[in-house]
Structures are given as C-alpha cells and as structure tokens.
C-alpha cells in the first residue's frame with residue numbers, strides 16, 4: 124500500500140498539472156494499481172471534482188473523461204449503440220464488478236500496460252488523448268511514448284461508422300490476459316490490434332474485404348505474424364502466435380456478423 128502525506132482535490136486541470144510536475148506527487152485514478160505499490164507520495168492529487176467522470180456524445184465523436192470507470196464503459200448505452208458489445212467485451216473479465224466500479228479509464232490508458240484490454244480496443248478505434256500539458260495527440264502516438272508527468276483529461280473516440288469486435292483469452296477467468304485482440308473495419312480497411320504478446324498492444328492495418336478468401340486471409344495473418352510475440356509464465360511464444368490467428372478469425376467472423 125502507498126502512503127500519502129497530503130490529499131489534494133484539484134480545483135482545475137491546470138492545478139493538477141502543476142502539482143503533478145513534482146516527482147514526489149501522484150495523480151489518483153481509482154487507486155487500484157497505485158495501492159499495490161509501496162510508494163511514499165507527498166501530494167496525492169484527486170481529479171474527481173473536475174467533471175471528468177462523464178461520457179459525452181457529440182456529433183462526430185465521444186469524449187470519455189479520465190475518471191470514467193471501467194464499469195461505466197461496460198454499461199454505456201450510447202457506446203453500445205455505436206460500437207456494439209466491444210466496450211463491454213473489453214472489460215468484462217477484469218477482476219469483478221466492484222473492481223470495475225473503481226478502476227478508471229485514465230489510470231488504465233496512462234499506465235499503458237502490456238496486458239491492457241483497454242489499450243487494445245482503443246487502438247482499433249480512431250482515438251485521440253487530450254493531455255493537460257501536451258494537448259490532443261493520436262492514441263497511436265501516445266501508446267508508444269515513454270511515461271511522463273502530464274495529466275490525461277479526455278479520450279476522444281471518433282464516431283466514423285467503424286465496426287469493431289473484441290476478443291481476449293485468459294488461462295482462468297479474471298486473470299490478466301494471455302492475449303488480447305481487437306479488429307475494426309471501415310471502408311474495406313481492416314485494423315487489427317494484438318496485445319499481451321506479452322508486450323504493449325500493436326496495430327496492423329491492411330486492405331481486407333469482409334468476403335476475403337483463404338489466400339487473402341493468410342496474407343493478412345502473415346502481416347500480423349510480423350509482430351513480436353514472446354513467452355512468459357502465462358504462455359509460450361508459439362502458443363500466443365497460434366492464439367492470435369484464432370482470436371483474429373473469431374473477431375473477423377463477428378465483424379461479418381457470423
């Protein structure tokens with residue numbers, strides 16, 4: 124468990140950003156990951172008064188606040204109208220309902236865990252992150268950036284008619300995943316994202332018709348095979364490679380509505 128000398132409820136994003144520049148300070152999301160460490164924090168910065176716990180639907184995009192919980196994403200009717208069951212599928216194996224009521228989108232995206240279900244799905248959508256200091260940047264860039272002391276405020280997800288499907292595999296229910304996959308399709312271009320390889324989620328884009336034959340499908344899989352897969356206590360590299368082809372095919376069939 125961490126210890127904190129002071130607890131500060133930020134009154135603005137600017138205040139949170141300024142406070143967070145000091146090494147000994149930390150932003151509090153849901154605290155679910157933070158509490159596993161032994162950090163001694165000087166100022167713990169709470170964002171809960173900044174209106175970031177909202178899912179806002181605009182004409183062209185959704186704006187998801189950093190303090191939105193995983194459970195809110197799971198239960199959001201507007202998100203399921205736009206993206207089917209993808210958001211619910213993304214989080215449903217993460218520990219349990221009580222946990223998902225606490226863990227936040229912001230804490231999940233900032234942490235950019237190699238095993239992240241959340242990063243995997245969001246990378247298959249057209250997303251930008253909005254940071255208090257650096258402003259708006261594509262999630263594809265943010266996912267590759269090193270950790271810094273910026274504050275994540277919003278994630279903007281385009282409503283561009285993209286169809287998306289999410290699959291993951293775990294050795295046991297609620298464990299962290301052995302492999303995560305998301306696939307989206309828009310105008311004949313398919314984007315596949317594979318995470319927990321066990322590295323951070325990576326994305327591959329290719330033209331692939333939804334009526335693709337076996338040859339076209341194999342060429343697509345060869346492209347995905349160029350990603351680095353590795354072994355750890357949960358699975359071997361060979362097993363993960365095989366699993367990737369199975370989960371991607373399942374996702375593809377779901378995109379086709381089969």
Ligand SMILES: Cc1cc2nc3c(=O)[nH]c(=O)nc-3n(C[C@H](O)[C@H](O)[C@H](O)COP(=O)(O)OP(=O)(O)OC[C@H]3O[C@@H](n4cnc5c(N)ncnc54)[C@H](O)[C@@H]3O)c2cc1C
Nearest residue numbers: 150152153154155156157227229230231239240274275299
């Ligand atoms: C037991 C366990 C099992 C898990 N299993 C899975 C799983 O299967 N799949 C999966 O995808 N995830 C899993 N997770 C991760 C989980 O979903 C959350 O991503 C994680 O708990 C972080 O979210 P939080 O809100 O608790 O963040 P916190 O613990 O509050 O914060 C995490 C880090 O992010 C920083 N931070 C938080 N919010 C912001 C912000 N807005 N701006 C800048 N920095 C910020 C904090 O300072 C801290 O360094 C698991 C976590 C635990 C503890």
